[in-house]
Amino acid sequence: MQIHVVQSGETLTAIARQYGVTVGQIVRANQLENPDQLVPGLALVIPTTIPAPDAGKPVIDVNAYTINTGETGAREIQEVGKYLTYWMPFAYSMKDDGSLTTLDDAVMLEAAAAERIVPVLVLTNFSSTETGTQLAHNVLSNPEVQETLITNLLNVMKEKGYQGVNIDFENVLPADRENYNKFLQRAVDRMHPQGYFVSSALAPKTSSEQKGLLYEAHDYEAQGKIVDFIVLMTYEWGYRFGPPQAISPLNQIKRVLDYAVTVIPREKLFFGFQIYARDWRLPHVRGQEAETFSQQEAIRRALAHQAAIQYDTTAQSPFFRYADAEGRTHEVWFEDARSAQAKFDLVKAYKLRGISYWVLGYPFPQNWLLLEDNFTIQKRK
Numbered sequence: 146m147q148i149h150v151v152q153s154g155e156t157l158t159a160i161a162r163q164y165g166v167t168v169g170q171i172v173r174a175n176q177l178e179n180p181d182q183l184v185p186g187l188a189l190v191i192p193t194t195i196p197a198p199d200a201g202k203p204v205i206d207v208n209a210y211t212i213n214t215g216e217t218g219a220r221e222i223q224e225v226g227k228y229l230t231y232w233m234p235f236a237y238s239m240k241d242d243g244s245l246t247t248l249d250d251a252v253m254l255e256a257a258a259a260e261r262i263v264p265v266l267v268l269t270n271f272s273s274t275e276t277g278t279q280l281a282h283n284v285l286s287n288p289e290v291q292e293t294l295i296t297n298l299l300n301v302m303k304e305k306g307y308q309g310v311n312i313d314f315e316n317v318l319p320a321d322r323e324n325y326n327k328f329l330q331r332a333v334d335r336m337h338p339q340g341y342f343v344s345s346a347l348a349p350k351t352s353s354e355q356k357g358l359l360y361e362a363h364d365y366e367a368q369g370k371i372v373d374f375i376v377l378m379t380y381e382w383g384y385r386f387g388p389p390q391a392i393s394p395l396n397q398i399k400r401v402l403d404y405a406v407t408v409i410p411r412e413k414l415f416f417g418f419q420i421y422a423r424d425w426r427l428p429h430v431r432g433q434e435a436e437t438f439s440q441q442e443a444i445r446r447a448l449a450h451q452a453a454i455q456y457d458t459t460a461q462s463p464f465f466r467y468a469d470a471e472g473r474t475h476e477v478w479f480e481d482a483r484s485a486q487a488k489f490d491l492v493k494a495y496k497l498r499g500i501s502y503w504v505l506g507y508p509f510p511q512n513w514l515l516l517e518d519n520f521t522i523q524k525r526k
């Protein structure tokens with residue numbers, strides 16, 4: 146597998162001839178809508194005729210979260226199931242009394258089983274409308290409620306066939322940090338004897354002293370000792386309500402990894418990789434929400450507006466600007482074959498356990514081809 150960046154004036158026919166492949170092969174690999182329409186800076190995956198041998202490839206685990214449920218979620222799992230070790234449907238939410246919300250996951254569990262994917266129950270305290278800070282405090286300060294919560298988790302896991310849990314508590318008060326650690330230990334103590342694993346999701350910290358509601362209660366060192374593995378949420382620098390910038394800048398991710406590997410075993414770490422793009426209107430106004438969509442839609446917009454794609458070599462992320470029908474300027478940051486490969490190279494360099502995708506439902510064909518070209522993906526079921 147090779148990556149070609151389109152230059153001004155190039156045609157797909159000439160590019161195909163250069164690599165000894167057909168136009169159809171390039172179109173299929175990149176799911177191009179119109180082979181006659183290119184823009185400078187567009188990164189194309191060029192499929193080689195001979196797949197890279199598995200020997201010598203790093204063996205990793207790959208996880209993916211879903212937010213869609215039912216038949217839609219099941220289709221998303223089926224589309225990329227061969228690339229996944231774990232699957233985490235977001236999410237079961239806890240309540241003040243230790244009970245759980247429900248989730249339409251039956252068809253998704255069937256799809257995961259058919260693809261030999263290990264299903265992992267996700268437990269969270271927050272939603273799109275609630276930060277979950279008070280809820281987390283109420284539960285984490287009450288051992289009796291925690292025992293009830295763990296019992297309910299075990300019951301759902303046994304009933305539905307989940308093999309482990311991913312605990313994603315966010316916006317936790319700094320004062321609840323130790324209670325959060327104790328809850329994780331309590332979960333491990335009760336789940337391990339019954340054959341279940343416990344994992345967690347952590348905000349991207351660069352030191353133990355990092356301040357802020359997202360970070361302070363996430364104790365890298367303690368959780369690295371307690372849980373079986375950790376998903377690092379190394380994304381959302383380009384937040385949808387913030388100013389335009391790379392969503393997952395590699396220079397910032399390196400800072401997180403440089404700290405993480407000093408206190409968490411590398412074999413427990415999953416590199417978080419977001420697979421969506423964002424479009425901000427300029428000039429940016431505080432509180433104005435960027436539009437979120439797939440990498441394929443980002444490319445479609447670049448082609449539709451004939452916007453040359455640029456590449457930030459520091460962030461290792463592509464971006465472009467265009468003017469809409471009303472003359473308003475937009476800035477789009479997304480992922481392409483180059484940025485995906487840069488992330489895969491980082492996973493190799495840091496010798497991490499694997500990659501965790503947030504979130505399925507945003508088509509990114511180049512990613513999956515390159516993932517398979519770079520790694521041997523482990524199936525644990």
